[in-house]
Structures are given as structure tokens and as C-alpha cells.
Amino acid sequence: MQVFVLFSGGKDSSLAAILLEPFFDVELVTFSFSLLPVGHIARETAESLGFAHRVVQLERSVLEQAYNLVIEDGFPKNAINLIHRAAVEKLAADNDISFIADGIRRDDRVPVLEMPLIRSIEDRHGVHYISPLKGYGRAAVNELVSRHLVIEEDRSENVIKADYETELRELIRQRDGPEKITEVFPAHVQSHVIERKKVQPNGSNQACTHD
Amino acid sequence: MQVFVLFSGGKDSSLAAILLEPFFDVELVTFSFSLLPVGHIARETAESLGFAHRVVQLERSVLEQAYNLVIEDGFPKNAINLIHRAAVEKLAADNDISFIADGIRRDDRVPVLEMPLIRSIEDRHGVHYISPLKGYGRAAVNELVSRHLVIEEDRSENVIKADYETELRELIRQRDGPEKITEVFPAHVQSHVIERKKVQPNGSNQACTHD
Numbered sequence: 001m002q003v004f005v006l007f008s009g010g011k012d013s014s015l016a017a018i019l020l021e022p023f024f025d026v027e028l029v030t031f032s033f034s035l036l037p038v039g040h041i042a043r044e045t046a047e048s049l050g051f052a053h054r055v056v057q058l059e060r061s062v063l064e065q066a067y068n069l070v071i072e073d074g075f076p077k078n079a080i081n082l083i084h085r086a087a088v089e090k091l092a093a094d095n096d097i098s099f100i101a102d103g104i105r106r107d108d109r110v111p112v113l114e115m116p117l118i119r120s121i122e123d124r125h126g127v128h129y130i131s132p133l134k135g136y137g138r139a140a141v142n143e144l145v146s147r148h149l150v151i152e153e154d155r156s157e158n159v160i161k162a163d164y165e166t167e168l169r170e171l172i173r174q175r176d177g178p179e180k181i182t183e184v185f186p187a188h189v190q191s192h193v194i195e196r197k198k199v200q201p202n203g204s205n206q207a208c209t210h211d
Numbered sequence: 212m213q214v215f216v217l218f219s220g221g222k223d224s225s226l227a228a229i230l231l232e233p234f235f236d237v238e239l240v241t242f243s244f245s246l247l248p249v250g251h252i253a254r255e256t257a258e259s260l261g262f263a264h265r266v267v268q269l270e271r272s273v274l275e276q277a278y279n280l281v282i283e284d285g286f287p288k289n290a291i292n293l294i295h296r297a298a299v300e301k302l303a304a305d306n307d308i309s310f311i312a313d314g315i316r317r318d319d320r321v322p323v324l325e326m327p328l329i330r331s332i333e334d335r336h337g338v339h340y341i342s343p344l345k346g347y348g349r350a351a352v353n354e355l356v357s358r359h360l361v362i363e364e365d366r367s368e369n370v371i372k373a374d375y376e377t378e379l380r381e382l383i384r385q386r387d388g389p390e391k392i393t394e395v396f397p398a399h400v401q402s403h404v405i406e407r408k409k410v411q412p413n414g415s416n417q418a419c420t421h422d
Binding site: 023099106119128132136137143144199 | 212230233234310315317329330333339340341342343344345346347348350351354355358410
């Protein structure tokens with residue numbers, strides 16, 4: 001049973017993949033507009049985590065729509081949700097895909113797909129859209145991340161991440177300059193997934209450890 | 212890292228425990244008012260699934276409050292939510308407990324804890340309340356259940372389950388007769404967890420199978 005996990009290279013989608021791994025054949029999927037090499041960056045992280053990975057092109061029109069939204073709104077929420085929706089729909093439309101997952105957590109507001117949209121995607125395409133972290137609060141996720149992943153925190157704006165924001169920010173930089181980015185996007189600490197930690201048997205009836 | 216999974220003996224809480232098992236030391240917890248032997252019934256299922264199990268007494272006053280609610284409302288939703296809240300609070304108040312889980316799914320309306328209450332419980336007690344199935348729709352859960360559990364469907368009203376409804380229905384039966392039960396509770400097919408299925412390696416980098 002295969003699951004395709006929308007993968008930004010970040011800790012949440014990494015953890016979602018790890019939680020699914022005992023139960024599914026996991027493949028990570030990074031979406032790209034080919035504006036920046038986000039696919040390559042995500043691929044490196046996927047390989048260090050030990051998961052299969054593919055990069056899927058998203059239509060430039062989606063990025064243009066997202067750009068218009070973020071310029072109009074003055075904040076990125078709706079633009080990011082639009083891109084996430086397009087990514088999920090694209091996977092859902094693939095006849096070889098039954099399970100689609102992402103790293104959305106309980107307390108996340110962006111991106112979030114509303115329930116009617118989720119049901120619509122599931123019904124129209126006959127797929128299951130799952131969010132393994134949806135029942136986990138921020139602190140619980142942080143606890144699990146600290147147990148399973150080596151993370152590096154970095155305030156640097158110079159390191160590229162493979163999330164939707166990256167190429168949206170790049171387009172804004174190209175059209176409106178770097179000052180516009182700081183107007184629209186909140187500053188936040190970037191965290192980078194370096195590798196997995198070795199986790200010991202936890203006393204459950206599982207007889208093996210992961211390498 | 213221990214997690215205590217609220218356990219009704221049903222397929223959802225069983226599946227939640229299975230999904231947590233690779234990552235936590237899982238203990239199943241069944242709550243009882245000692246009106247019926249629900250603890251024993253749940254214990255049998257827990258043993259067949261291979262999980263540690265404990266039975267915890269809930270105060271009779273909680274059952275009385277729930278009874279009053281269901282008689283007043285004419286439907287069980289608020290009464291069941293009240294019992295679930297009391298159960299989660301009881302575990303959360305235990306200083307030895309950090310992670311509490313239940314089998315609530317995305318599409319469930321009963322029982323459900325509202326976000327402000329969840330945050331309140333987590334903050335007041337310094338615990339993590341997690342719902343591993345919260346990001347899974349009904350069909351996705353059914354798919355995973357069919358893969359991991361042997362289930363028996365049964366329209367019989369004679370088989371006791373270890374969920375909150377069981378003792379609430381018993382109290383109603385004692386006080387108001389069996390006709391009152393059918394007035395208040397919807398009829399539904401009972402499903403019983405018999406045992407776990409053997410699941411083959413799925414092509415991931417997990418090198419072992421569960422016995």
C-alpha cells in the first residue's frame with residue numbers, strides 16, 4: 001500500500017513520513033515551479049532520511065495565481081493554501097495514487113484544506129487524503145521531532161527550503177524586490193532537517209530497530 | 212516514551228494503538244463504572260492484540276451526570292462527550308502520564324473534544340493529548356483496519372462492548388427499561404475486534420514483521 005507524502009524537506013513532512021513508514025510504502029513528493037532548484041534540495045533531504053522521492057512540476061499559472069493573491073492580500077495565507085490545494089489535486093488526479101499525505105499539524109493555520117474541499121478531492125478522485133499529524137499539537141510534534149530527527153535552526157535567509165513559500169518569495173523578489181518580501185512574509189526561524197536519529201526499541205512488542 | 216490509549220476494545224482505538232506502537236511504549240486504558248464487566252471484556256481484546264492494559268474506575272457521579280444529560284437531551288452525544296472528557300482529564304491528572312491518545316477519527320462527531328478544551332487539558336496538566344486517526348477519513352480508517360485487524364460484524368445487542376455507551380445503556384435499562392434505550396440510542400452494527408492480522412513487510416526500510 002503506497003502513500004505519497006507532500007514533502008517540503010521540513011520537519012513536519014519528514015515526521016509525517018516517519019510515522020507512516022511502518023504501515024505504507026512511502027514516497028516523498030516535492031512540487032516545483034522550476035523557478036528555483038527546490039526539487040534538488042528536497043531530494044537531498046529525502047535521501048538522507050532514506051525515502052524514495054520524486055519531483056512534480058506544478059503549472060506556472062498556479063504560481064501566478066498565488067502571486068496575485070499574496071500581492072492583493074498583503075499576507076501569504078491564501079496564496080499558500082492555493083498552491084497546497086493545487087498540489088494535492090494534482091496527486092489525486094493521478095490514477096496510480098490512492099493515498100496522499102501531508103505534514104499538516106493540529107495547530108497549523110497555513111496551509112490548511114477545509115473539510116468540504118478534502119471530501120470533494122477524496123470523492124472526485126477516489127483517493128484518501130491523510131494528515132498523520134492532524135491529531136498532534138505543536139508540543140507533541142516537537143517532542144517526536146526531537147526524538148527522530150537531527151534539526152538545525154538557522155535564521156539565515158540564504159538557505160533555500162523546498163516549501164511553497166520559497167518560489168513565491170523568489171517571484172516577488174524578481175518583480176517587486178526583496179523589500180516586498182519582508183512586507184508580506186513574517187520573519188521566522190528556518191529549521192533544516194539534517195538526518196534521522198537512531199531510535200532504540202521502546203519496550204513495545206516490536207522486535208526490530210530501524211537502521 | 213509511554214502513551215496511554217483510551218481503549219474501548221473497538222476497531223478505532225485498536226488501530227490508534229497499532230499506529231502508535233512503533234514509536235511509543237503503548238498501554239491501553241479502559242474506563243469503567245463497574246456497572247458491567249467492561250474492563251474484563253476490553254482486557255481480553257487487549258491481550259489478543261498484544262498490548263499492556265489497565266482498567267481505571269471512573270466516578271459514579273460522572274455516570275449520573277451523563278445519565279441526566281442523555282435523558283434530558285433525548286440523544287447520547289453530550290453524555291458521551293462528558294464521559295470522554297472525564298476519562299481524558301483523569302489520565303491527564305496522573306503525574307506519571309505525559310501522552311494520552313484516543314481513537315477519534317476525522318469524521319467522528321461523538322465523542323469529540325473541542326479545541327479550547329484540549330488546549331486547557333494540555334496546559335493545566337502538562338500533557339500531550341493526541342488523536343492518531345484525526346487526520347484520517349472513515350474510508351482510510353476502514354482500509355487500515357481491514358489490513359491490520361480481524362473484525363466480526365454483529366447486529367446482536369447481546370454482546371457487550373467496552374465503550375462508554377455500554378454502561379450508560381445499562382443504567383437506562385435498569386431505570387427506564389429497554390424501550391428507553393431504543394428511543395435514545397441509534398441502532399447500529401456492532402463490530403468486534405477478534406485479533407491482529409499478520410502484515411507483511413511493505414517494501415519500506417523496516418526489516419521486521421510483527422508476530
